[in-house]
Amino acid sequence: MAAKRCIVIYCWGGISHYESWDPKPDSLSEIRGEFSTIETNVPGIRFSEHLPKMSRHADKMAIVRSLYHKQGGHQQGMYHSITGHAPPPGLKALNRTNSPSLAALVGRFQDPNSGTPNAIRLPYNMYDNGTLMAGEYGGWLGSEYDPILMKTPSGKAFRGVSRYTSRELDLQLNLNRDRIINRQQLQAQLERKVGDSTEYDRLDRFRQMAADMLLGSDVREAYNLENEDPRIRAMYEDHIGGQSMLLARRLTEAGVPVVQVCAGAGDLAGGSGENWDTHRDNFKKLKNQLLPVFDRSVSALFTDLEMRGLLEETLVVFLTDFGRTPKINNNAGRDHYPAVYSMALAGGGIKGGQIYGSSDANGTKPKDNPCTPGDFHATALTAMGINPSAELKDQFDRPFQICNGSPLPLF
């Protein structure tokens, strides 16, 4: 049976394949780096030593080690990985000719009468030095399929720069029902005086949905992390990285078909702050800041989904811009490297405990079974019961094939 829900975990900036799921312990030290490797709970699969908790969940994961594309910039690499399509020139964030993100597309195929948003993103928008990035929106599907950004209401923030626009949902849970209805009435009066415009309609729909969500009990209840057992909250850790994963579980459990989590600070800010763009101090940053939060939060998510019996029906997708360079630079960092990188899937009918494809001995290019972000998307869509060859029409009735890759044999 196809998966019913999907959680997309995005490592913004480009997680190093060497220091995560494709370590090269037998390479020279200038390539291998400072970290050693550890056994996982699957014989023959080794992870970076700084993923000790996740290594106990390797039996749930299918790691694809032979991905590649040709985009060396964050915007282009992220676009390719998150939409499955190569980026067109001159990308702009809210351009309606862009391809939809995986989350937007999955949301598009869900029951429109479910009464929940199609797709939600947590807890930050992706920015690069103040520029809002293209790729994580509904694109040609139309604004109604833009995944809605919600702020995660608690947890220590990722250090560095994270930005919000004025449109995110920050549900004020202490507002009572009457006050919300009063506000809606007031808003309706004010809005009658404003003329029609496409962008205005979009915002209007957004506000309406915000109100619906406030009043709709299941999603609202799910958003309130205070309702969760404090021991479960502690398992995810009091950090926005962990609490966002917990919120993703709660929202999908409440019927939201897909939730995307940005697993790091929202703005790459020239490689400073806690994001995966580790041009400087790759090892210190990964060891002390990024990997511990990632390791703990993802492991808590796996444990939690599994013991509730939800993992079978919930596809967990790990995406990132690209890999990092084999050679460590003069700032103890690794730079952008799209020639080979790793992403992963878990749950939702995916056969865990497997590695698909491989990179060569030094992690410089695919060795076995090279595959593209399109192939990876085709796999995720298939797991969700969506035919990757399906065609959809955009607002101008032009047909688009939703994916141009072929599903990988991970089932």
Place this chain on the structure above:
Amino acid sequence: MKLAMATMLLLASGVFAVEEPESLAVIRQAGGRVRSVSGGIEVSFHLGDRQVSADVLSHVAKLPNVVSLNLKRTNIKNNDLRHISQMHSLKKLHLELTKIDDRGTQYLSGLQKLQYLNLFGTSVSDVGLQELYSNRKLTHLYVWQSKITPEGISKIQVQLPELKVVAGVDLDTIQVPDPNVPESKPTSTLKFVPSSNLADAPHSRGGENIEVIFENKTEKAVKVVWIGYDGKPKVYGQIASGASRTQNSYENNTWLITTLDDVPLGYFVCGPVRALAVISD
């Protein structure tokens, strides 16, 4: 109208025989969702108002080829499950977070195609588990926060060697941090260099990622300004008199403090560790 259309669609797809629409109507009336999935029909009540009577379940049992039934968090009772006992096509059954106990599992033992059974958060114990020894196809059983013990799990696994039982974590082993214990005060303090000239503040340089806790001990609100690597000032925020602000920073970064009218008061240069930065007159 929606219901009629859905019924017609399902009829048109050949899923149901002619007599089924009434059952379908009753199920939908009770907030149930019916959809076609690979291999049959899925019926779920867990996202509705979760009030499911025995009568509603009897209608679910009339639908042909139901392969998945979700009763999570519904108000079903042990005895209601008698209607499920005849649903021989069932492969997945969600009973988690219901009031089902050992008196309910007797109705499940005849479900020979059942592969997935979720008993998380129920009161089923090792006794009720024995009723499942004959479910030869069962491969996934969820028992977290039920009354089932490790002994009960071992016994059913002897009977059903292919069965995976997920017992989950013991929450009492998880330590919850005490919210009343504040984060430790930094042991290091940065030197405040008084200056009314912006040019005195050195350009920031890179280094270790640290935190600075600014405390405004002056009688007026101040602005916190980061001096960029190129020397350009960038305002990060304001601190009211008597207030503090925790700021992400890096070693060798310069933080200029100004009045709200942008008149420099002085600056701090960060060291390699988390530090306190006291702003005083």
